[in-house]
Amino acid sequence: MMKIRNAAVVFAVIGAIGFSQSAMAAGVKSSLKSTRGMAVYSKGTEVIGTIFMNKYGYAPLTAVIDIPSGRKLTDVKVTVLAKGADGVDISYHVAANELLQHSGIPVFGLYADYQNRVLVNWTEDGKRQNHTFNMRTGGVKFTPAANARSSYLKGEVKVKAAKGFEDRLYLVDGFGDGSARSIVGHNNPKAPGAGLWDRSPTLSMYDTNGDLRWYMDYQAFRDAEHYRKTGYVMGIKQVGKDLVWGAGQAYHRMSLMGEHVYSRDLPGNYSDFSHDIHHRPNGNMIIRVAKKDYRNDIGEIVNTVRDHIIEVDPNGKLVHEWDLNGILDPYRDITLKGLDMGAVCLNVDVDKAGKTVTKEELAAMPYGDVPGVGAGRNWAHVNSVSYDELDDGLIVSLRHQSANIKIGKDNQVKWIMSARGGWKGDLAAKVLQPIDADGNNIDCTEQGQCPDLDKFDFTWTQHTAYIGKNNDQRYFKLFVLDNGDGRGNEQPAMPTMKYTRGVEYVIDEENMTVQQLWQYGKDRGYEFYSPVTSITQYMGDKDSNFIASMSTGLYEGKTVGKILEVPYGEDKPAVEIWVHGMAPGAPGYRATVIKPAFDQ
Template sequence: MKYLKLQTVFLFLIVSFTACKKQDVSQPGGNVTVSNEHVILNPYSPLTASILLETSVATKISIRVVGKHEAESDVVKDFDEVSSAHNIPVLGLYADYDNTVELTFKDVSGLVLGSKSYSIKTSALPAATFPAITIDTKNVTLMARGMTLVSYFGYKDNPFPESPFIFDASGDIRWYLDFRTSPVLNNLFFDDGMERLQNGDLYFGDIHSNAIYEIDFLGNIIDTWTFPGYQFHHNVQEKPNGNFLVTVSKQGNSTTEDYIIEIDRSTKQIIRTWDLHASLRYSRQTLTTNPDDWIHVNAVIYDASDNTIIISGRTQALVKLDENNNVVWIMGCHKGWGNSGNGIDLNNFLLQPLNKNDQPITDQDVLDGYTNDPDFEWNWFQHAPLLMPNGNVMVFDNGGDNRNFSGAGQYSRAVEFEINTAHKTVKQIWAYGKERGAATFSGIVSDVDFLSNDNHVIFSPGAVNNITIYGKVIELDYATQNILFEATLTPPQSLYGITFHRTERLTLYL
């Protein structure tokens, strides 16, 4: 979270002061006094505030938003900037609550000079919008730090635009966006969801305005990137160098969701294009009969090890491409491949599955996807691929409505594959979810994340329709598969049976 400059927030105060209320405060003790205080609630991010103040001497400040459930629900941050003019972003307030926010003032060496408490009253959450959140399992000692960002979609016939929110380990919502009064994002539709930039801000693509947006946690738009001639859908990913990879459709084409573009972060220009109609086989109808939405790309990630991208084509496969749009490998059932649009035989790039003893699986029914091997199953209608620190690929294997071309496999998995690019082999290393069956089966959307610092997996089926419609957020110990945290999100109503697109575990302050 960037430490906002004072003059920027005074401008925001002029614009939105009617929606804010100055709170009564007490003077700190010690060797510092405070003056010119303003506490401002932010209209686009109603569970955040800004505290503007001046101190009699230059100080740095620590903040504590006091939680309802002891230290586990506190939000704390030490700011490094030393100044006598302060604008403190306050994150993690509760809705419809008299929140207590404590500031501690320190000198440059860290010596405490005084402290002060503020009471910040917030409004209730918008009615009939957010889901009921049930905490099924919680081990606060072992689960990873932070809260859960939900790219929420659980509404129907509701004027509320897409409203991402963050909930804590107790199931309390501690942050959300409300862009209904925004002149730019009042009809926000970010499709697969929102993620965090390397600088701590949030980013997403909006399908209505065809732009990428960077916002801060206070709801302020920091920057935008447009891409004339293309229609945004599904996913945008930040590369290590700051550029953006974006899944798009080319306007004027009869086919959809079959282009990837790269946008230069600084110049905002499109610097590279991948035309999947050329590199893959448009006429392959193995998993779909839709001639327009033939591949339905729902994700793109970057592999820095060889300067390639990996795309998730929901109705084709996982595919690795180099920067010149050449296929490196294809991970999906072998049935139905042939020549690409530019005349290359794609069968040469199909990955050969191995069993646990590193022997090739030769059963043609397994290769083509009709049956599964005890040691290996193909990915079906997958979402959210990621690269693990060891170079393996993990993916949310949805199963879709047609696993093994039979529809009998009503289960979803988080699954890890080891891929040898030189030998064109793939081996299943780790999986979770099949044993949960219908309880975590989500044929569409959904997410998986690997938390490398904790060696945990977050398995998030986002569109479960098992008697009722709900989504799950399940945190697992990778080594033991013990469940450390599980939450069930049940929306009051749902569009297309979706509760959420994706989730992310993060701390409110970077």
């Protein structure tokens, strides 16, 4: 089939009605260069100009209304009008530089397979004007099997958005049916790292009525036969007007409109990105990686697994490396012995649910993407990175250590928030002491079992150790998604005793203490339990705690991502949306809040 690259297909029709690109693009494998969207042309009778649907080829629920040369529009506002009585308008202002960037007006947040109505207000020749455009979109295209899961195309509203939360948009990073997985890997079969960690993603955005309002046509972007175009899509975040994420051997940037900004290989001998990227205010990025051809402490050459973090500058040049094999203890196994082997992050094997491994089994594990000790095995499983600008401290979550740790730019550990068991030497002195609200010590066991879990508990196989509200030089606020597997470094009597929670702590970095301030999810029990994945994040614009428990129901074969926001200090969600998974064994990874930032 012929490839269409960087060419607009123009149809002569009457009126300004858009058509989706999806019918033409079906079955077409695209390069990283975008396929231009279809346009509608009406021989000068259009109100403003030509309408390009999916102009850049990767965001089918977007459009650009071309502004002809010689016309000057200012004070532009776009409103994609709601569908039905319960629908939600998406409304935003468009800055002058954005009009120049697109040579037109960007339209974001269309409904799929629908005759959309888009109200545009603008000023021209000193007069305020407006017009409602009709834009027809096509059906959603993920992978064939994913498309068949129509439940994924509509979020289920569990808590109707409270006042002030109606305009929220949630981008869900999910995983499809697993078709066309990568067939390429690293050239070290004895110690392969995580090079084959790959699955076709679904990247989709929902409003607070549960309606799909944006998705990325990732099948036009990835190539299962290309070393640098595969890998799990992870760590996707909004940075200004763009989305940034990593996958396998590269990291990428693309605008909300689908403009491909860049794709960059990981530098040097770094490999196997997964889980997280953190964007610093100076433009540098902190990226979780691994290391190829690494000589471990017994002299063997291995590809490591999820145990390195690097910082790169805005041009992709390496600034700093944190090698956790040298900073921490890769042989600490207290948490690994308590893990549920049925779900080790996205490596899901229901037949192993509830099973654990012994110290001897861990030591005898082959090299590769398996739980085990020592460089070359998945001993750390770093699944989040963030950065404290106040003291140049890297904050990492190590799932397989059930530990949240802060490390300086000098590669020295500042503190460890974890059960005391297994930490030795200088590292043992960095473990924080739990205290209650009155400053009294809480005596937990070496295993991490504490007397009153409503007052204090550690986090277990957690995801996303991020900075909370009102962080300062002495008192560090830590907000964590506590998945809850291996709580107390053991498995409970019944699997249904597990629970997942979002939990906020304050760490006194001078006195080396930690106090639990707030939690949500414990009272919901197993219904809210996600054995893997998920996210928490403090949202300053709404003064709320955002929590997404993304793999509930995983072992029952009916995965649901449960996305909610709780006003800060309260205990009931202001909004809650459930998004159903693609297939059994396919958890959602994370969700994130998206803002139509076209006014920058």
